[in-house]
Amino acid sequence: MAMNPPSLQSVSIARGSRLCNIHMQPTAQNLCQRSRPRHMVVPHVAQQHRAPGPISLPMSSTSSVDSDESTVHRLSRKLSAADLEPWMISVRRSLHAEPELSFKEHKTSQFIRQQLDKLGIRYDYPVARTGIVAHLGSGAPGSPCVALRADMDALPITELTGAPYGSTHTGCMHACGHDAHCAMLLGAAALLKARERELAGGRVKLLFQPAEEADGGGKVMVAEGVVADVDAAFALHVWPQLPAGTIATRPGPLMAGVLSFEATVKGRGGHAAMPHTTVNPVIAAASIVAELKPLVTAHLPPYEPVVVNVCHMSSDGEAFNVVPDTVRFGGTVRAFSDDIMRQLKQRLTEVVAVQARVHGCEGIVDFREDKEPYFPPLVNNPSMSDFARSVAKRVVGEGGVALADLTMASEDFAFIAQQVPACFAFLGVRNEERGIVHGLHSPLFDLDEGALKVGAAYLASLAHDYLSQRAAAATQRRHAHGTQHHESASSFTFS
Numbered sequence: 001m002a003m004n005p006p007s008l009q010s011v012s013i014a015r016g017s018r019l020c021n022i023h024m025q026p027t028a029q030n031l032c033q034r035s036r037p038r039h040m041v042v043p044h045v046a047q048q049h050r051a052p053g054p055i056s057l058p059m060s061s062t063s064s065v066d067s068d069e070s071t072v073h074r075l076s077r078k079l080s081a082a083d084l085e086p087w088m089i090s091v092r093r094s095l096h097a098e099p100e101l102s103f104k105e106h107k108t109s110q111f112i113r114q115q116l117d118k119l120g121i122r123y124d125y126p127v128a129r130t131g132i133v134a135h136l137g138s139g140a141p142g143s144p145c146v147a148l149r150a151d152m153d154a155l156p157i158t159e160l161t162g163a164p165y166g167s168t169h170t171g172c173m174h175a176c177g178h179d180a181h182c183a184m185l186l187g188a189a190a191l192l193k194a195r196e197r198e199l200a201g202g203r204v205k206l207l208f209q210p211a212e213e214a215d216g217g218g219k220v221m222v223a224e225g226v227v228a229d230v231d232a233a234f235a236l237h238v239w240p241q242l243p244a245g246t247i248a249t250r251p252g253p254l255m256a257g258v259l260s261f262e263a264t265v266k267g268r269g270g271h272a273a274m275p276h277t278t279v280n281p282v283i284a285a286a287s288i289v290a291e292l293k294p295l296v297t298a299h300l301p302p303y304e305p306v307v308v309n310v311c312h313m314s315s316d317g318e319a320f321n322v323v324p325d326t327v328r329f330g331g332t333v334r335a336f337s338d339d340i341m342r343q344l345k346q347r348l349t350e351v352v353a354v355q356a357r358v359h360g361c362e363g364i365v366d367f368r369e370d371k372e373p374y375f376p377p378l379v380n381n382p383s384m385s386d387f388a389r390s391v392a393k394r395v396v397g398e399g400g401v402a403l404a405d406l407t408m409a410s411e412d413f414a415f416i417a418q419q420v421p422a423c424f425a426f427l428g429v430r431n432e433e434r435g436i437v438h439g440l441h442s443p444l445f446d447l448d449e450g451a452l453k454v455g456a457a458y459l460a461s462l463a464h465d466y467l468s469q470r471a472a473a474a475t476q477r478r479h480a481h482g483t484q485h486h487e488s489a490s491s492f493t494f495s
């Protein structure tokens, strides 16, 4: 159901010192002005934080109100993601204005916790340093559990969009859309909270994860046991190659595993006019780089997509008449299976060592896993992928669902997908008419915020429908000769 706002009125959305003006529905009431309901449990707030800003959530004026007058039950069970759109846009813009780098998402985390407080959703904090795990559903240990994940961090990029909600942190920008991911997961949280009784005795974990862009926050969350009791996990990423509102995924490998490397080629420096008295590492390194990819990949199956790319090169000298002692070059290797990644790692080490020796030099490779952990390939579980596609079709219709192209970019949701059956999907945010065409990690990146409601409806539907299917399967097992169980409700809508 749409709440059909008859007209729009402007309200102020504040976060810290920053104000954004957006339009809100006249039926919206300010949750933060209410006292916290008696039963609301916020178990693990480790620090005091300022009073929530006046961001409003839409609530139905006709919704049934339970006797305890809780905020939660004022969210209409017929809430649509479209009703949440102004709030989600304000959340996204607030986060966008104050981006924070990996494992430094302190204000971001605080802001998200404030929104969860308003929704009456309990959570654990801190998890993986700055992360949050919020909980919905029965809470019964051992009951089916589904996880939805959003990443929170930004990139060391200076924003050039000129948007009024642009970054206020010089040299830091939400250029990968993680601000939108958080806004959509909060939207899904509100939708699920409004229909929490339909979660079929199961549980939903909402993972607000730090440090996707660097340091592998997903790996830390896994190490802290966040998904140990999870049966299925889902996440999405905004995707500027796809039209806004399109959902795309594919079974099996979707995104590449990645390792960074730095090679060191050691020779013997000296006077450039006397090359016979030196061993020139510049010539050795240039030769190695030129032949690197064909030599490293020579024995791999030709149908396996791989990247072997060199991105920087330097020597320990800049003079025009001095042969340096050492040259370093570094880059990235990427592939779609751990086995191919192992082969690339071994072969790269051999090629650099052997080719350096050809030139009389020593060559060694450092894969820097102490600084940048190996991100494994992101592999979608086939049955979870089928399920996600069926949910996407219910949410956006057959025409709005596409088979995703493989991408050599990486994504640390892969750590979670290694542990539990999972599906990652792309959500289109492109809008050529409005000039929203720039790629991820571009200083000009922006997104069509109209896609937020689609993403929220999709995420909420995944959790709701997964738990409904688990309950239906359990019922069928208990009543093997009984009648077919029918799902309690359909997917969430965004219109």
Ligand SMILES: [Zn+2]
Binding pocket: 175, 176, 213, 440, 441
């Ligand atoms: Zn990114």
Ligand SMILES: [Zn+2]
Binding pocket: 176, 177, 178, 212, 237
């Ligand atoms: Zn990203």
